Amino acid sequence: MSCDRRVISLRFNQDQGCFSCCMESGIRIYNLEPLVEKSHYDTEMVGSVSQCEMLFRTNILAIVSGGARPKMPDNILHLYDDSKKKVFMEIKFSSSIRAVRLRRDKIVVALLNKIHVFSILYPTQELFSLETRDNYKGLCEVSPLASAQKEVLIFPGHKLGSVQIVDISNTEQGISSAPVYIAAHKNELACLALNQQGTKIATASCQGTLIRVWDTSSRNLLQELRRGSDAATVYCINFSRDSDYLCCSSDKGTVHIFAIKQTNLNKRMAMSNVGILGKYGESQWGLAHFTVSAECACLCAFGPQNSVYALCLDGTAHKYVFSSEGICNMEVFDVFLDVDDDDDEF
Structure with missing residues (x-):
């Protein structure tokens, strides 16, 4: 595969009906049923890109530069309007952006040891931020639907192998309430997933042999699923x-x-x-x-x-x-x- 065709990262949209493909040569957006390319942004438009988060099937994309030919530093988040073919907002952070998650009302940005939450209507208005343990993988997920039973944000807690759960339906509560944790694994977390309803979390550690499913309200373990007997790197979990x-x-x-x-x-x-x-x-x-x-x-x-x-x-x-x-x-x-x-x- 030529350098220009090298894929840096892939990411499903919130309903898993589309996906973004970040490459040395820009970004491609695909529909899955049927599999067709829907949009194409070359390096002249966006440079090489390490992360792209779609907002369902809207015209809004969250983009982070990366790769061999970035247009901007990787501590700047670009909000891109596909209908106007231009960046309409930039948000600069103190360090490299590890992950971005979008809802119709909020933007979540994970740095190495901090999570920032913004209003999507007023992207310069930060709702709150939270300290985390070093989160090199940028592990964080947010319940995508406004109609979800629970509106939660999850990310690695301060204690090794733990998951922190934050209720984002009330941002004031997100600041003032005591942290809610699940002691999920004895080893470092490798992968997190949250179901559409915001009621279940799935976790895997760097050992990669077990996947555990948890209830977000009771924080009880619902199931322990065995991926295999040998250690493995878990890339992805999805409900x-x-x-x-x-x-x-x-x-x-x-x-x-x-x-x-x-x-x-x-x-x-x-x-x-x-x-x-x-x-x-x-x-x-x-x-x-x-x-x-x-x-x-x-x-x-x-x-x-x-x-x-x-x-x-x-x-x-x-x-x-x-x-x-x-x-x-x-x-x-x-x-x-x-x-x-x-x-x-x-």
């Missing part, structure tokens, strides 16, 4: 839109699918082995899985009708359909970097 399923991807090149609602669908070890192996023998293993290239990172998310997408940094897109019996079949394989442009609005 289905109805929270019935969860998927994850790792550097083992395998995408695992777990049942969250009907846990009896998940595979378990034969009963004869359970007593000997203890907690390991009691683990819930995936309902289904499929394999992509282990040589490059990939993101995974659910599509319609029990389908799962895997998008890889090598430019490949995989779509599999799974059944409640655990059968998983490929439906689509494509190279999204070679997909033709589509001039329709996204």
Whole structure:
């Protein structure tokens, strides 16, 4: 792959129906059903870009420069209006931006050890900020829907392996209330996910063998799901839109699918082995899985009708359909970097 075609990062939008592709040669925006390119921003417009967060399917993009030919330092957030083809707001921070998350009413920016929350209507107006432990991966997620049962922001807490939960429905409360934590893992967090309803959190540590699912209100552990027995780097965790399923991807090149609602669908070890192996023998293993290239990172998310997408940094897109019996079949394989442009609005 040429340098200009090198993919730096990929990110699904909030409903997982589109994704942004940040490259040395700019940004591309894709629709998933069908897989078509919807917008293209070259280096003359935006430079090389390390992060791009969409706001659902609106014309608003949050962009952070990076790569070999950045237009701006990586401590400046650009809010870009696709309809006007220009940046309409810049927000400068004291250090490099690790992650950006958008809701229709708020902007969340993660730095190495601080989280900033702004009003999207008045981007220069900071609602509040919170100190964090060193967060090199920029781990943070926010419930995307205004109609969500709970409007929460999650990120690594100060204690190793913990998750902090902040209620963002009341920004004053977010400042004054005592911090709410989940002691999720004994090791450093590697990946976080939040369902659309804001009621469930999924966590994985740098060990990468277990994924734990938590209730945001009670902070109780709901499920412990086993990705595998060998240590792995977990790249991505995502809930289905109805929270019935969860998927994850790792550097083992395998995408695992777990049942969250009907846990009896998940595979378990034969009963004869359970007593000997203890907690390991009691683990819930995936309902289904499929394999992509282990040589490059990939993101995974659910599509319609029990389908799962895997998008890889090598430019490949995989779509599999799974059944409640655990059968998983490929439906689509494509190279999204070679997909033709589509001039329709996204």
